[in-house]
Amino acid sequence: MSQSLAVGHAPPRPAAQQRLAGLEPRRALQLALGVLWLLDGMLQFQPFMFGRGFPQMLAGSAAGNPAAVARPITWSATLISHHEVLLNAVFAAVQLLLGLGIAWRPTVKLALGASVAWALSVWWLGEGLGGLLAGTANPVNGAPGAVILYALLAFLLWPADRDPSAPSVAARTAGRSVALGSWLVVWLGLAVLAILPASRAPQAISDTISDMASGEPAWLAWIDNHLASALAGHGLPASIVLAALLGAIALGILLPASASASAPASARRAVIVLAVAVAIVLWLAQGLGGMLTGSGTDPDSGPLLALLALAFWPLAAPAPPAVPAPPAGPAASAASAPPAAFPGSAVSPGEA
């Protein structure tokens, strides 16, 4: 349909043109989140997930957790093992619908809200709270759990403005202080996890990475094996460097991000670029979430961290609201049909 819009050489009407020209940053990030949900849904449709391996994988996340956390995990894994085909199909369909719901404007809020609930339940029952209480959490193995980042992103990309003049998508949505708090919790939390025993033991990071390499294509296994062998026996220095990097990213957000002052905005952008780069390196170390093994359920935390970082990209100050021109005919009246599709970060009609 979209391809049918810009027909011939006729100039599209302003509102449609605005939609065709480009996406508002928040909407672009929402769509990226939708792509990840779609990907998750399709990964859930893989043959491996319809077998015994999936509930066994879920049950494995209970290990090391307190009984209050582990018992529901074991119960749900047992339930799934009894109805593995039906429940797996439902899980996949839910994730597919979340992706499509985020992409379709009238259901953005519903889908984002549902994704928070879904993500929180999967974080517990599917990922064992990311191993945070089991003492196994490590930024390289995907801590604090990819799925909790889906929930955080749904919150930070909610289609409403709390602070329209804030310098980033996340801050406009959640407010400056809440967005800042979210950033600090994630990145400082990762920095702290990087220096816990699960990361700083001599072979911890090396073993984590080499474990990821099994079943991967040769090129990815080569990267992970070489990375693992380079870090073998150097767990402590590696974890200190990683923690310092993550801490610098966390605190880098405190740099001013006013778009009017170009130098500070550049510094903030550099921090975001660094965060994206670290996320990509972590993703490689995570073996792309095991997606190329045929048994990965999601792309792991790397892409989510990158998306989170992009939600804090410094934005230009929002333009003042345009004064609507008086209708001058059928075309003009059609143009005014969707009011203020994407002025700055205003809520679009479908999202309101």
Add this chain to the structure above:
Amino acid sequence: MGAPAWLTGIFAALMLTVAVYCAGRLIAARRWRRPTEVDTDVGHVLMGVAMAGMLAASLRIMPAVIWEPVFGAGALWFGSQALRARRGALTSPWRCLHPAPHMVECAAMLYMFLILPTLSAKTSGAGMDGMSGSATASRFSFLALVLALFMFGYVVRVADRLTLPARALAFQPAGAANLASVLTAGSEPAGTPAPTGCGAASTARPGRPFLAPRCSALCKMAMGITMGYMLILML
């Protein structure tokens, strides 16, 4: 273990539905003189039939060696259209104005037809219902992931625009009268999917709205999701 037969069956049925619907679009567009993206619809008919055959062996009507040149030609066609569009050449409502995604779709079809025999040979089943791709089964699984991500990106982009006002979809250029000359200029390369609606172009009247643009978008989404699923199976 391969993908569950019921699941591949559902996707195969969806693809056949899309193929039949797009064939119907071509007929309806000609009869009602309503523009439609002829190349896209022809491409969807071919892809729908081919993908249904890949998903369910019982629906296979032609061997891969026939499909490969078809989709190779399709990729060339959409690629040339993408270049034309990039150069700002005269566009037509009877051709896809954003051909790049369809070029990638054709390339993905070609990729799957080239890779599938390798994977099927390593498994007992025929077609995707008996296929269990593994990372070691293909040296190009990363390409499958990239293509799948592209498909999902295309799906969400199309879905994002589903709420555009219907009046915007019905807009028709004043230059529609030039369609006949455009479509009879013989610019189509040989071997590309035939623009079967060419005859209708000469009789299309300016101001005619596009034929069911939202249904067309839903077809694109169904095609993208199914193709993404098949590519994921190849990981």
